[in-house]
Amino acid sequence: MKNQDSHREPPIAHRLFAAGGPSLREHDARFGRPPTGSAETLVSTLEQAGLTGRGGAGFPTGRKIASVTGRRPVVIGNGAEGEPLGSKDAVLLTRSPQLVLDGLQLAAEAVGAKTIYLYLPSQVAVTARFAIAERAAAGRDRYPTTVVEAPDTFVAGEESAVVARIEGGPALPRDRTVLISTSGLRGRPTLVNNVETLAHVALIARYGSRWFRSVGDPAQPGTMLVTLSGASGGQSVVEVPTGIPLTDVISHCAVTDLRYVSAALIGGYHGSWIPSSAFAHCTLSRSGLAHLGASPGAGIVHTLPIDECGLARTADIVAYLAEQGARQCGPCRNGLPRLATLFDELAFGHVDDALLDEVHRALGLVDGRGSCRHPDGTVRMARSALTVFAHDIDQHRYGRCDAAVATVQSTGHSRARHSECRA
Structure with missing residues (x-):
């Protein structure tokens, strides 16, 4: 990873996007094949790493995997981004699909699943299917991954909506009285993980918990993908250490001058507005935003120009x-x-x-x-x-x-x- 003076350029991480391209050959040249091990080893390593979900809820990943028990479990990689301000998952699936697929296979092995799905928007389905075909041709995966396209609606990525869509129904949330980990897809125990979370799983399996914790906020370590938009007039995705000062993200990645920003929406449409006067006292992590009642959510920072109401x-x-x-x-x-x-x-x-x-x-x-x-x-x-x-x-x-x-x-x-x- 490469760090530079934050006064000149924010510390951009090169983990998830470290491969030279999306192909299996480029992926293997940079990362090699993932190790194999027991479910207990992976769960323990993830818990030591402190990886939390990158889809918005921030639940501990190791604990979530460990909670899936029972006969004929199912694993789903969730890449649906109904959030208009978010594009990190689509960018990840375009640039590093093999890391996501590695994470899916590792999660499936950890829970003993033979049924694997990748749920994503139609615009990245072609890339995903090509990546899956590459792995199949190389005899890479023990069990195949089925792609299911998500509709372009805001609620389509909610866990129970994902399950409903894969079952063949509308992508609408269900009133959950039973946990999906116990009874999800067609009543089978089901693990649903965000695709960025799965990519981190693939890296942690290779490099270990100490490596993962070597950057970021100690309470929520590692790196995260952030979608930036607003005052800059465009939308971009960057990978940064968790706990990065919010001023670094906004002033160096989103706009050229903080004087022209009045507020920022953190976490997306289900997130929280924070005023520009608070930027200097915030870092991009749960602990760094908690005093304002905010959270990074799915890694969205949307700045409001001073001339917009x-x-x-x-x-x-x-x-x-x-x-x-x-x-x-x-x-x-x-x-x-x-x-x-x-x-x-x-x-x-x-x-x-x-x-x-x-x-x-x-x-x-x-x-x-x-x-x-x-x-x-x-x-x-x-x-x-x-x-x-x-x-x-x-x-x-x-x-x-x-x-x-x-x-x-x-x-x-x-x-x-x-x-x-x-x-």
């Missing part, structure tokens, strides 16, 4: 999440659409105490009452917006918007952004 951006996100709900419970069918209407009024309409009281009341009615985590994630993001953009709310009461003022100050002309904020 945070309330308008939040209203757009809430409206999208309301449309993407599973519509299997009251909070999804009624609560989220109501929140979308209220946030639209907050961003573009008349703001007063009655509106704010109704916003808080609606959030309370939705929170904790859904059949899946989608309503709760929406509430978390919306509540963080009310805190971070509290000053903007006050401005909207008087028909003003700081984003319009910022546009004038930064560009020198009077183009008010009432297309985004008509307060």
